Amino acid sequence: MNDIFRDKVDIELTVNGEQVEARVPAGQHVIDFLRQDLGLTGAHASCEHGVCGACTIRVDGLAVRGCLMLAAQLDGAEVWTVEGLSDSNAVRDLQDAFVARNALQCGFCTPGMLVAAEELLSRGGVPGRAEIREHLSGNYCRCTGYEAIVDAVESVARQRAGKATA
Amino acid sequence: MKASAGGYARAADLGHALEMLASAEGMGRILAGGQSLVAAMNMRLSTGDLLIDISRISDLSGVREADGRLRIGALTRHADIGANPLVRTHAPLLADAVGHIAHAAIRNRGTIGGAMAHADPAAEFPACALALGATMHVVGPKGERDVEADAFFHEVFETDLQPDEILTAISVPVAESGERQVLQEVARRSGDYALAGLCLVKRAAGHRVSLLSVGPRPVLAREAMKRLDAGDPEGAVAALRSEIDPPSDTQASAGYRRHIAGVLLRRAVAQITGEMA
Numbered sequence: 106m107n108d109i110f111r112d113k114v115d116i117e118l119t120v121n122g123e124q125v126e127a128r129v130p131a132g133q134h135v136i137d138f139l140r141q142d143l144g145l146t147g148a149h150a151s152c153e154h155g156v157c158g159a160c161t162i163r164v165d166g167l168a169v170r171g172c173l174m175l176a177a178q179l180d181g182a183e184v185w186t187v188e189g190l191s192d193s194n195a196v197r198d199l200q201d202a203f204v205a206r207n208a209l210q211c212g213f214c215t216p217g218m219l220v221a222a223e224e225l226l227s228r229g230g231v232p233g234r235a236e237i238r239e240h241l242s243g244n245y246c247r248c249t250g251y252e253a254i255v256d257a258v259e260s261v262a263r264q265r266a267g268k269a270t271a
Numbered sequence: 272m273k274a275s276a277g278g279y280a281r282a283a284d285l286g287h288a289l290e291m292l293a294s295a296e297g298m299g300r301i302l303a304g305g306q307s308l309v310a311a312m313n314m315r316l317s318t319g320d321l322l323i324d325i326s327r328i329s330d331l332s333g334v335r336e337a338d339g340r341l342r343i344g345a346l347t348r349h350a351d352i353g354a355n356p357l358v359r360t361h362a363p364l365l366a367d368a369v370g371h372i373a374h375a376a377i378r379n380r381g382t383i384g385g386a387m388a389h390a391d392p393a394a395e396f397p398a399c400a401l402a403l404g405a406t407m408h409v410v411g412p413k414g415e416r417d418v419e420a421d422a423f424f425h426e427v428f429e430t431d432l433q434p435d436e437i438l439t440a441i442s443v444p445v446a447e448s449g450e451r452q453v454l455q456e457v458a459r460r461s462g463d464y465a466l467a468g469l470c471l472v473k474r475a476a477g478h479r480v481s482l483l484s485v486g487p488r489p490v491l492a493r494e495a496m497k498r499l500d501a502g503d504p505e506g507a508v509a510a511l512r513s514e515i516d517p518p519s520d521t522q523a524s525a526g527y528r529r530h531i532a533g534v535l536l537r538r539a540v541a542q543i544t545g546e547m548a
Contacts, residue, residue, distance in 0.1 A: 109294055110277065110279060110295070110321045114279050153310075155306060167350075167380075170377060172310075173313075175324075177281075221376060239461055242462050243373065243462055
């Protein structure tokens with residue numbers, strides 16, 4: 106060990122539109138930082154090896170696995186979690202559709218589902234059901250069987266496309 | 272479990288990264304997209320690493336064409352390779368492979384250099400590199416060197432990279448007129464590791480066949496390539512099944528993998544001949 110490598114790293118970033126400064130352990134992943142240091146418990150730490158998708162958040166405009174990114178890598182980043190996307194109404198229609206169609210039961214996967222679905226819908230157009238399934242294939246739900254989730258995402262895509270052309 | 276890193280440092284440029292790697296005395300670990308490394312750290316399969324974060328070195332990212340070769344920076348992300356027009360035109364195998372790699376959110380972070388340096392025998396990009404005859408561009412304290420893909424992949428997670436070296440780019444020959452490149456694989460679910468996968472490249476000079484998930488490293492199926500060149504696809508299937516030595520594990524038996532490999536070769540040949548007809 107030498108003084109080039111730090112076991113605590115200083116970072117400055119924005120989270121849900123707010124400036125944050127923090128000193129984080131070198132090996133801490135983004136989800137533990139968000140949950141334990143910032144109290145943002147929407148994104149979940151579950152499998153912690155990139156398989157389940159419950160930790161999906163938006164970093165610099167892209168949906169990423171929060172568990173596969175270190176907090177130390179967030180310096181200068183723009184982070185959005187389900188809390189911010191919810192407060193800003195970015196995913197309000199998706200949330201309403203998930204409720205209306207029973208697209209969640211225990212709700213553990215829902216924040217990750219919303220962030221992943223929002224990335225797909227942000228590209229515009231109305232994706233087919235196969236495309237929706239493929240895009241959400243990295244987000245596990247152990248309750249619903251996915252059918253209602255695909256229904257919800259598809260219905261919002263149609264709503265948004267309708268508004269765009271209205 | 273939680274990760275145990277020995278330390279973290281962010282590299283400003285390639286020279287800085289090499290200096291830090293040298294100072295780490297063998298404990299240095301290059302952090303690029305982190306999609307395999309951070310998972311391994313979280314599971315404590317890798318502990319005490321002195322992390323050298325190269326992900327901000329902008330000149331290690333991007334795709335350019337020069338002198339009949341396509342050069343892809345090591346930090347180019349999977350999603351960007353899949354969408355890149357130069358890659359789609361000149362190395363469509365790499366663009367097609369992207370859809371098979373994990374999931375959208377992982378493709379947003381994972382890098383092609385990381386995939387090559389990690390050398391997971393179940394990964395798509397290393398097998399693509401073999402099939403395309405890619406060159407790995409490496410830099411170390413003694414300067415730059417090039418390594419052919421066939422010499423680069425040694426064993427599970429082991430490559431020709433020395434502890435003080437960094438993979439900076441890969442390059443592949445630009446696809447010639449009429450060249451065909453296809454990837455076929457079988458996985459239980461979208462984004463899972465393939466039970467077996469196969470790349471087939473057909474050039475004027477002959478066929479190239481590589482496989483993933485059938486051994487400790489991606490392999491070229493040389494006997495199958497010869498049979499395809501001789502116009503004998505069924506002979507190629509038989510040759511392929513006898514020249515590979517796949518492992519048995521909880522996902523699939525060796526015999527099943529061997530069977531699938533032959534099926535994939537038939538599908539790949541049909542895809543090429545069908546599309547050309």
